[in-house]
Amino acid sequence: MAKYLLLKHYRGPKTSVNDVPMDQWTPEEVDAHIGYMDDFADRLRGSGEFVDGQALAPDGMWVRFDGEGRPPVVDGPFAETKDLIAGWMVVDVDTRERVVELAGELSAAPGAGGRPLGEWLEVRPFLDDRPNADG
Amino acid sequence: MSVGPLDESLVRTLVPEVIGVLVRRGADFASAEDAVQEALVAALGAWTVERPRDPKGWLVTVAWRRHLDRVRSEVARRVREEREDAEPPTGPVSARDDTLRLYFLCAHPALTPASATALTLRAVGGLTTRQVAAAYLVPEATMAQRISRAKRTVSTVTLDTPGDLSTVLRVLYLVFTEGYGGEVDLAAEAIRLARQLASLTDEPEVRGLLALFLLTHARRPARLGAGGTLVPLAEQDRSLWTTGLVAEGVEILQSALARDRLGEYQCQAAVAALHADAPSVEETDWVQVVEWYDELVAITDSPVHRLNRAVAVGEADGARAGLAALDGLDPGLPRYDAVHAHLLERSGDLTAAAALYRRAADAATSVPERNHLLKQAARLR
Numbered sequence: 197m198a199k200y201l202l203l204k205h206y207r208g209p210k211t212s213v214n215d216v217p218m219d220q221w222t223p224e225e226v227d228a229h230i231g232y233m234d235d236f237a238d239r240l241r242g243s244g245e246f247v248d249g250q251a252l253a254p255d256g257m258w259v260r261f262d263g264e265g266r267p268p269v270v271d272g273p274f275a276e277t278k279d280l281i282a283g284w285m286v287v288d289v290d291t292r293e294r295v296v297e298l299a300g301e302l303s304a305a306p307g308a309g310g311r312p313l314g315e316w317l318e319v320r321p322f323l324d325d326r327p328n329a330d331g
Numbered sequence: 332m333s334v335g336p337l338d339e340s341l342v343r344t345l346v347p348e349v350i351g352v353l354v355r356r357g358a359d360f361a362s363a364e365d366a367v368q369e370a371l372v373a374a375l376g377a378w379t380v381e382r383p384r385d386p387k388g389w390l391v392t393v394a395w396r397r398h399l400d401r402v403r404s405e406v407a408r409r410v411r412e413e414r415e416d417a418e419p420p421t422g423p424v425s426a427r428d429d430t431l432r433l434y435f436l437c438a439h440p441a442l443t444p445a446s447a448t449a450l451t452l453r454a455v456g457g458l459t460t461r462q463v464a465a466a467y468l469v470p471e472a473t474m475a476q477r478i479s480r481a482k483r484t485v486s487t488v489t490l491d492t493p494g495d496l497s498t499v500l501r502v503l504y505l506v507f508t509e510g511y512g513g514e515v516d517l518a519a520e521a522i523r524l525a526r527q528l529a530s531l532t533d534e535p536e537v538r539g540l541l542a543l544f545l546l547t548h549a550r551r552p553a554r555l556g557a558g559g560t561l562v563p564l565a566e567q568d569r570s571l572w573t574t575g576l577v578a579e580g581v582e583i584l585q586s587a588l589a590r591d592r593l594g595e596y597q598c599q600a601a602v603a604a605l606h607a608d609a610p611s612v613e614e615t616d617w618v619q620v621v622e623w624y625d626e627l628v629a630i631t632d633s634p635v636h637r638l639n640r641a642v643a644v645g646e647a648d649g650a651r652a653g654l655a656a657l658d659g660l661d662p663g664l665p666r667y668d669a670v671h672a673h674l675l676e677r678s679g680d681l682t683a684a685a686a687l688y689r690r691a692a693d694a695a696t697s698v699p700e701r702n703h704l705l706k707q708a709a710r711l712r
Contacts, residue, residue, distance in 0.1 A: 197444075197445040197467065199468075241472060241473060241476060242476055243476065243480070244445075244446075244469075244473050244474065244476040244477030244478075244480060245473070246470070246473050247468075247469050247470065247473065248470075288445075288467070288469050288473070290443050290444065290445055321696075323695065323696065323697055323698050323701060324696060324697040324698065325697065325698045325699075326697060326699075
């Protein structure tokens with residue numbers, strides 16, 4: 197088994213097929229989208245592949261260390277142009293093919309007009325923090 | 332396992348045996364497993380007062396009763412009667428065969444590797460779903476689904492189908508190599524199960540696998556340095572190796588080899604035994620190591636084993652011979668870059684080696700491995 201992170205972007209570096217921003221959808225279209233995402237997660241729970249999922253608010257800031265005894269520097273809120281992560285899902289699957297299949301399904305969540313979003317999802321394998329036992 | 336008054340090791344030995352008895356009597360696997368869990372709960376109460384003289388008999392009786400209670404609906408009764416008609420005569424089928432059959436069932440080829448390992452740990456290993464979930468770092472609900480789907484899959488398997496021992500060994504090997512550091516020590520669990528399996532069958536490959544586990548496990552105290560850094564075999568402090576495990580592993584391997592039916596696990600255990608026998612990397616009998624890899628490759632024809640063989644050839648016959656042994660292997664193989672880098676470094680091409688270590692770090696699948704390779708690259712810069 198291998199764990200993968202599926203990253204969903206509000207504004208990604210790659211444009212969705214159905215590229216109408218969510219604030220221009222009808223309430224029914226928003227409900228349909230959320231319903232699709234919930235069903236997707238439920239199916240993964242049922243198949244024993246779900247690990248974690250979380251949505252993120254678009255609001256946020258940059259923070260960094262600014263020297264001993266000084267408060268951290270805060271920069272934000274985010275500029276309009278920043279690539280924004282909207283949320284993630286972690287899955288535990290048998291193969292790379294399976295995670296591609298799942299990401300494809302998730303990307304088909306309905307958007308404006310009920311048509312599939314076709315958004316680009318970022319798929320990243322986990323690094324195991326445990327060493328193998330065969331060294 | 333939160334069994335309170337129950338002795339955990341006793342319970343975990345008995346669980347697969349009791350499930351095995353119920354399955355032989357005609358219970359489907361999922362029901363048998365559920366009934367045994369219920370019997371364990373009942374034992375929690377009853378055994379606090381006094382443990383029965385025959386704990387296994389007690390569990391079989393209670394679990395079987397629970398099972399029958401459950402199937403006592405009209406439809407279920409009909410099904411049960413049909414099953415009883417078809418049931419083989421209750422003759423002298425030993426507990427040994429029952430437990431062995433359970434191993435086969437849990438490693439059935441119809442299951443994915445992840446399902447087979449989870450089911451084996453749960454049903455044969457007697458771990459709780461929560462423990463299996465913790466071992467694989469997934470939520471308990473996810474693991475519960477994985478296990479219940481696996482149970483449904485094997486519930487339709489007929490018991491007369493002879494099991495395939497090689498699938499069982501593969502499942503135990505996957506459990507062993509999954510890693511360690513969590514709440515449940517999977518390597519230790521794999522060793523426990525391999526020991527039990529070796530007591531059920533005298534197949535030399537089972538003993539080969541057990542020997543491989545013990546000889547590899549013996550190196551564990553030396554494998555991680557301060558802060559969890561990876562210490563490669565060549566640099567390990569061999570005085571930290573667990574001599575008791577080495578001695579036991581060598582003895583078991585010798586008894587397996589004496590049967591003269593070589594297999595892949597016996598070959599790998601033989602390599603591990605040669606390492607265990609050497610006071611240092613220089614004093615290792617690399618010529619013999621290469622010979623064992625030759626046997627291994629002849630049996631499995633696995634590219635991964637060819638890659639490991641190239642390392643041994645590099646030690647036995649020099650880096651150039653090792654590099655030549657890489658010929659024909661797919662550079663996309665896991666750890667190919669790391670092996671290539673190591674051989675290039677030994678041949679004196681430090682620049683190329685550093686670049687390859689760097690690339691190997693990018694392709695590493697664990698944090699300790701990546702950090703180790705990054706430091707290898709940094710060392711040569």
